[in-house]
Amino acid sequence: xxxxxxxxxxxxxxxxxxxxxxxxxxxxxxxxxxxxxxxxxxxxxxxxxxxxxxxxxxxxxxxxxxxxxxxxxxxxxxxxxxxxxxxxxxxxxxxxxxxxxxxxxxxxxxxxxxxxxxxxxxxxxxxxxxxxxxxxxxxxxxxxxxxxxxxxxxxxxxxxxxxxxxxxxxxxxxxxxxxxxxxxxxxxxxxxxxxxxxxxxxxxxxxxxxxxxxxxxxxxxxxxxxxxxxxxxxxxxxxxxxxxxxxxxxxxxxxxxxxxxxxxxxxxxxxxxxxxxxxxxxxxxxxxxxxxxxxxxxxxxxxxxxxxxxxxxxxxxxxxxxxxxxxxxxxxxxxxxxxxxxxxxxxxxxxxxxxxxxxxxxxxxxxxxxxxxxxxxxxxxxxxxxxxxxxxxxxxxxxxxxxxxxxxxxxxxxxxxxxxxxxxxxxxxxxxxxxxxxxxxxxxxxxxxxxxxxxxxxxxxxxxxxxxxxxxxxxxxxxxxxxxxxxxxxxxxxxxxxxxxxxxxxxxxxxxxxxxxxxxxxxxxxxxxxxxxxxxxxxxxxxxxxxxxxxxxxxxxxxxxxxxxxxxxxxxxxxxxxxxxxxxxxxxxxxxxxxxxxxxxxxxxxxxxxxxxxxxxxxxxxxxxxxxxxxxxxxxxxxxxxxxxxxxxxxxxxxxxxxxxx
Ligand SMILES: Cc1cc2nc3c(=O)[nH]c(=O)nc-3n(C[C@H](O)[C@H](O)[C@H](O)COP(=O)(O)OP(=O)(O)OC[C@H]3O[C@@H](n4cnc5c(N)ncnc54)[C@H](O)[C@@H]3O)c2cc1C
Numbered sequence: 001x002x003x004x005x006x007x008x009x010x011x012x013x014x015x016x017x018x019x020x021x022x023x024x025x026x027x028x029x030x031x032x033x034x035x036x037x038x039x040x041x042x043x044x045x046x047x048x049x050x051x052x053x054x055x056x057x058x059x060x061x062x063x064x065x066x067x068x069x070x071x072x073x074x075x076x077x078x079x080x081x082x083x084x085x086x087x088x089x090x091x092x093x094x095x096x097x098x099x100x101x102x103x104x105x106x107x108x109x110x111x112x113x114x115x116x117x118x119x120x121x122x123x124x125x126x127x128x129x130x131x132x133x134x135x136x137x138x139x140x141x142x143x144x145x146x147x148x149x150x151x152x153x154x155x156x157x158x159x160x161x162x163x164x165x166x167x168x169x170x171x172x173x174x175x176x177x178x179x180x181x182x183x184x185x186x187x188x189x190x191x192x193x194x195x196x197x198x199x200x201x202x203x204x205x206x207x208x209x210x211x212x213x214x215x216x217x218x219x220x221x222x223x224x225x226x227x228x229x230x231x232x233x234x235x236x237x238x239x240x241x242x243x244x245x246x247x248x249x250x251x252x253x254x255x256x257x258x259x260x261x262x263x264x265x266x267x268x269x270x271x272x273x274x275x276x277x278x279x280x281x282x283x284x285x286x287x288x289x290x291x292x293x294x295x296x297x298x299x300x301x302x303x304x305x306x307x308x309x310x311x312x313x314x315x316x317x318x319x320x321x322x323x324x325x326x327x328x329x330x331x332x333x334x335x336x337x338x339x340x341x342x343x344x345x346x347x348x349x350x351x352x353x354x355x356x357x358x359x360x361x362x363x364x365x366x367x368x369x370x371x372x373x374x375x376x377x378x379x380x381x382x383x384x385x386x387x388x389x390x391x392x393x394x395x396x397x398x399x400x401x402x403x404x405x406x407x408x409x410x411x412x413x414x415x416x417x418x419x420x421x422x423x424x425x426x427x428x429x430x431x432x433x434x435x436x437x438x439x440x441x442x443x444x445x446x447x448x449x450x451x452x453x454x455x456x457x458x459x460x461x462x463x464x465x466x467x468x469x470x471x472x473x474x475x476x477x478x479x480x481x482x483x484x485x486x487x488x489x490x491x492x493x494x495x496x497x498x499x500x501x502x503x504x505x506x507x508x509x510x511x512x513x514x515x516x517x518x519x520x521x522x523x524x525x526x527x528x529x530x531x532x533x534x535x536x537x538x539x540x541x542x543x544x545x546x547x548x549x550x551x552x553x554x555x556x557x558x559x560x561x562x563x564x565x566x567x568x569x570x571x572x573x574x575x576x577x578x579x580x581x582x583x584x585x586x587x588x589x590x591x592x593x594x595x596x597x598x599x600x601x602x603x604x605x606x607x608x609x610x611x612x613x614x615x616x617x618x619x620x621x622x623x624x625x626x627x628x629x630x631x632x633x634x635x636x637x638x639x640x641x642x643x644x645x646x647x648x649x650x651x652x653x654x655x656x657x658x659x660x661x662x
Contacts, residue, residue: 001123002030004200006115008129009035009104012161012280013058014238015065017186019159020128025195029125032118033066033199035059037108037214042221044135046417046425049216049227050387051279054236054421056097056213058281059104061237066199067102068192097213103199108219109208111141112148117206119152126155130280133164133334133426136341161283163327164334164426170555171331178327182288226418230387233421234275241276245287248273249294256315262456263379266390271319274388274422277326288323291316330426332557340429341410345440345553347546351536352408352436361506362405365523367415369467370505372497372522374479375453376400378466380419385466387421392456394420395435396447402436403446403533404524409436437537440550441558444537446530453479469494469517482521489516497521636660 005027007020013035015021024031037052107114118124127149132138149156163178202209216227234240248256248271259269276282295316302308333339343349352358365371369380379393389397398416401407409432416432417423434442457463460478464471470481472492477484481496489495495516497505504511511518540546636648651660 001121003125004118004122005029005031005126005128006118006124007031007033008111008127009033009059009062010129010132010280011134011278012130012283013055013062014241014281014283015062015190016238016242017161017283017286018190019161019187020130020157021190021195022187023126023128023157023159025190025198027126030200031195031198032122032202033062033104034114034118035104035106036111036114037106037208037219038141039108039110039221040141041135041138042219044137045414046135046423046428047222047226048418048423049222050230050233050421051418051423052214052216052219052222052227053097053229054233054275054279057236057240058238058279059106059213060097060099061239061281063101063104065238066104066190066192067196098215100211101201101213103196103201105202105206106210106213107206107208108210108214109206111145113207115145115148118202119154121202121205124152124154126157128157129159130161131158131164131166133162133330135425136337139337161280161285162330162426163284164331166334168331168335171558171560174328174331175324175560178324182285184285186283186285186289230421231385233387234272236275236279236281238276238281241273241282244272244276245282245290249290253294253315253319254309254311257311257318258315260318260390261392263382263390263393263462264457270390272388274424278422278424284323284326288320291320291323326427328559329430330424332430333426335556339433340413340425343438344430344433344557345438345546345549347440347540347543347549348438348537351438351540352402352406357406358408358411359405362523363407363411364506365520366401366405366407366412370520371400371405372482372520373400373449373453373526374460374463374467374470374481374519375457376449378457378463381466382462383416383419387419389420392452394431395445396449396452398432398435399445399447400449403537404449404526404529406529406533409433409438437541439557440541440546440553444534444541446534448526448530450479450526467519469519472517481519493517494519 005024007024012018012020021033024033115124115127127145132142146156148154160181163181165174165177168174168177216222216229217224219227234244252268253271255265255269256271259265271287273282273287277284277287295313298308298312298316332344336344343351366376366380369377369384371377376397379389379397383389383397394416398409398412401412402409413429413432417425417428420428430439433439435445437444453460453463457479459475460470460473463478470478473481473484473494474488474492477488481494484492484494484496493516495511495513495518497511497518497520501511501521505520
């Protein structure tokens with residue numbers, strides 16, 4: 001039987017700085033470059049057709065790079081493409097993703113079924129992949145793959161790519177390790193000629209094997225309403241990634257620092273690299289090292305007397321710190337794989353989850369950008385159309401949902417994930433929790449959307465671009481159209497709704513406005529709703545037990561940099577006992593017994609505790625998980641705190657200890 005290495009492509013379709021491909025290229029065995037549309041992973045509610053299309057673009061680019069002659073793609077690195085808007089068109093017009101594949105082996109199945117079949121036809125010597133910090137389900141899948149490899153005598157090699165450290169006990173050494181990773185030489189790029197003869201494409205016969213990539217609408221796991229594409233979005237793929245980076249470092253990046261806050265200027269001033277980083281079309285180390293080279297180049301030019309705009313220095317260091325944040329946030333999910341499902345600080349677990357807390361009408365209005373707050377609605381509609389928004393506005397969108405509308409972050413998470421073309425679980429969930437105030441270690445951030453609108457979009461350009469109903473409203477009312485008199489409304493032919501009409505609309509009704517445009521009135525009183533929410537969050541925050549829990553969270557997840565957000569309450573790793581107070585905070589019905597004296601460190605790190613990471617070797621490893629016939633994990637959702645429990649026979653919820661029957 002022929003020995004082969006299998007390179008398993010996940011979020012890493014690229015030829016630069018690719019450890020698994022490089023390893024395969026340097027070893028004598030032939031190689032299968034495999035991508036699987038994984039039926040179990042496609043079930044994630046966070047998935048959107050635009051994600052699949054973007055992945056397809058990355059795979060198409062990789063397929064072509066691996067099959068063409070050496071160096072033919074390199075020229076694009078030097079192209080200066082500043083006009084980002086011109087490239088924001090739906091990919092299919094630019095990239096034909098549905099041509100027969102030349103180098104990649106692609107299947108629509110589960111990874112284990114595919115690997116098992118490959119192993120019957122060939123002898124797999126090594127399975128090569130990148131480490132992934134993804135959803136809990138991908139973490140479980142990776143464990144199953146590792147177990148299968150071990151059982152089958154196959155070497156599994158996982159390469160670092162995002163600067164997170166596995167088995168990191170606390171944050172003390174995080175930055176040191178991250179800096180060392182970023183400074184390491186990259187894996188040399190894979191050039192078609194040197195590698196393509198080594199690649200074998202398995203003949204038909206693998207489970208669900210496809211001749212070409214699959215259109216998202218043909219993946220039946222994705223509900224039809226989520227399988228479409230965005231009207232106009234960035235195109236994925238390594239070629240685009242390298243161009244975008246080049247354009248940013250050559251020109252756009254100069255304005256980064258002063259341009260990131262407004263949704264108008266951030267469009268060009270931000271790097272716009274997030275989609276490529278998220279889907280692995282470029283590596284974060286590649287970007288970090290390119291920035292360092294550019295900094296050195298600018299410094300050298302300056303020392304030779306060339307005038308260099310001083311914005312460059314500030315902008316490139318601000319950009320570098322964002323790249324550092326990327327790994328910082330991803331490390332949180334790496335160290336705490338359940339962060340997608342439960343609040344980092346357990347005291348907040350019951351907040352926004354009481355009876356009557358979830359208002360479905362508010363959720364619908366927020367989801368569609370029909371809240372009656374123009375700037376907020378414009379942000380949501382921008383996401384619906386383009387799949388991208390700058391950081392400040394994303395934070396505001398979450399703050400409005402979780403404070404003003406008092407919606408649970410877990411309820412809004414899947415919709416936002418689908419809207420973000422750059423959906424990255426390791427940034428998404430920690431950010432959602434941070435913006436909704438449930439981490440215990442971050443300052444409470446409540447954005448006033450009307451003020452943000454006036455500050456960041458003073459002339460209402462952004463609002464008019466996305467809330468077309470308001471395009472003829474005067475500047476003075478653009479962020480507060482409800483302040484218009486009847487006369488003002490008549491002048492611009494816009495009718496702004498009343499609360500009664502808003503209720504009609506919630507019921508699916510229509511408001512007759514004749515030849516007037518209709519725009520809803522504000523669905524909540526902005527100031528009052530924010531105040532009520534802040535009071536509720538502050539009440540939990542001020543409890544002694546919450547503060548103690550926050551120390552534990554800080555120990556494991558807090559940045560060691562001296563920012564004001566992170567309270568330096570490091571408690572020397574002491575175990576903190578929690579009991580009655582936490583139960584009272586949770587108002588979970590007074591069953592104090594099961595929570596008992598369990599230590600929070602035990603709860604977070606699992607039975608192993610100490611320096612072990614929950615992903616690897618900690619308590620999570622010790623838990624026996626039950627799986628259903630499809631290989632999915634059986635779970636039950638707690639009706640009190642909504643935590644998805646994986647211990648199927650446990651009589652009480654793992655987090656709030658409420659009885660399963662209640
Ligand atoms: C609730 C919420 C959810 C978010 N979800 C995601 C997500 O799923 N995927 C994602 O890539 N970003 C996410 N972000 C972070 C940020 O908004 C985006 O990274 C940024 O807007 C992407 O645009 P850019 O590449 O032009 O960013 P730039 O400002 O040019 O930054 C460069 C890179 O640094 C990283 N970065 C920037 N800001 C942050 C941050 N605050 N935290 C962590 N990393 C950062 C990203 O990888 C980004 O691509 C989220 C922010 C919030 C508030």
